[in-house]
Amino acid sequence: MTSDASSQIQRAAALLRAGEVVAFPTETVYGLGADALNPAAVAKVFAAKDRPADHPLIVHLPLNADLSMWAREVPPVAEKLALAFWPGPLTLILPRQKRIPEIVTGGQDTVGLRVPDHPLARQLLAAFAGGIAAPSANRFGRISPTTAEHVRLELGDRIAMILDGGPCAVGIESTIVDVSRRTPRILRPGAITSRDIEDVAGVPIGLGPGAGDETEIPRVSGSLPGHYAPRTPLVLVAAAQMRDELNARLAQGLDLAVLGRQAQRVVDGRIHWQRALSDPAGYAHDLYAHLRALDALCVDLIVIEALPEEAAWLAVRDRLSRAACGSGADEEP
């Protein structure tokens, strides 16, 4: 670590100890962090994001953390998953320890825990030597930030410091697995797939909030239909229909921005065509930067080529369908 990076980390850790809010990079997206055991500091995170109080935050921990300080119970399946995927883009939902303030867990009996894999996040957690409660560093309902510049533009005037760790390697939020119930369930798909989880867990994994064996459905704000949304209206169009759809929209007099995996199909001065990478990891890496860039063009409509139905595309398909659902709305979901 350079002495400059090291002094930035020390400053960020000191701000966290003083109850301030610091944005920091993780391998998934940038987080907006506060001392997880300081309710007044965590309240500042909710205020900066305009986030409703009943949406729980993930507590980020250093690799060597004692999980029993945060979770009442760590079932064997959770231990297996933590061993296999931490540090990494996996959040485990576990029964919470009572000392965790209610504001962190949105009043629930569980807590989301994650050990991030980004050198600056790891150094910050080591220097702070505690849990950092952090949602993604964006206004509620909007697109998660994958560069420090995204955070600066949206929250720069509201927070004490932004640690700049460059673009995030993964680009979409962590896979969330609820291991607090009898059957483990994926609450939010991510780069770590259900297949990866099942291979390690050795048991079948459910998808979605679950029903039947549970009385309480956990609240996952990332599961609201209108999350991750640009302000420009956004539609998903199958590759085979792209040409007809674009011609029809042009005939309506619309200016268009297209995110496609194929080369530009329809050439017209009113179309801005952005080519996406054709593999799921590359697509995820660039997705939010693309959405922000296309939104900034202030066209009438963003048209996105629908993605393959295969499991490897599930996480980005999930983000795109939510973006399509919430786009263009001035109201938060």
Ligand code: TXA
């Ligand atoms: O990759 C990530 O997970 C990023 C980075 C910064 O770590 N964080 C992130 O945080 O995406 P956020 O707050 O934007 O999304 C966390 C999701 C929310 O949808 C929240 O409802 C859910 O995790 N969550 C947190 N605690 C929970 C709990 N106890 N039960 C169910 N869902 C929970």
Ligand code: MG
């Ligand atoms: Mg978020």
